[in-house]
Amino acid sequence: MRYSALALAFLLVGCGTSTTSLPKIAPAPASSSSSPLPDLQPRLDAIGTLLTDCITRLRGEPVDPADNCVHVLPDVTGVIDEVEKQSSKLPPSGQAGVVEVRRQLTAIAPCEPWFAAGGTSADAALNARCDEAWNALFKGYNAVRNAA
Template sequence: MRYSAIALAFLLLGCGTGTSSLPTIKPAPISSTGSPLPDLQPRLDAIGVLLTDCAARLRGEPVAPADNCTHVMPDVTGVIDEVEKQSAKLPPAGQTALAEVRRQLTEIAPCEPWFAAGGTSADGQLDARCKKAWDALFDGYSAVRNSA
């Protein structure tokens, strides 16, 4: 058991040393007043990690078969629902970003088969529309995360 933990530590350390050009959803520096939604920070960060992993899949990079972007959309919707319940605590930019993410979740819904196919299809227009929707969702979620 002890050797397994050591091997896992080295494996995790080795995985974290690579560089990537993928965008990531990272928390913004916390102001001196703190986060307006501290109770949601862990969930917001976890969904940010999932979206970042999904970005790798959509760029054709190898990921675990379970990392399918269609599975992350209900999680994004769930955490956005929770943020909306407390949206009065967000700064105006965060409230605007929240409304934008809600709109983007509606626009991205028809792209689920595209996500399941790894972000490619035989339809160039579908590819362009879904990529644009994905990029907008990713950016919008990052803005919500950073304002919360």
């Protein structure tokens, strides 16, 4: 079960990288000085940290209800709402990221039991759907954060 979380981490890092650490949502190297949404950067960073921390909880073992990553999703929605209001300032990658995050927030809605179980369940279809939605949510949010 722990190997599936490790595999998830490697998938989230992306193809062609040789890092062994868990992926993190962080600003792109040169984005901080030329941010189109400087007022939202602290909040985007904070939510990115929460999403990154959730990855370590998806180990295929039940989690404490307080650590259930589903609790982060309203915060993701809130910050994406704010970004969307100013999305015309974002490059196309950021605008596409907002659309993707919205789509994945809808797709991940029925995954609360999956989160509570640490990113796995006895239902293979639920596992696949939630794993895919989580990966896409993480990737989309990272694109938004890097564009902002």
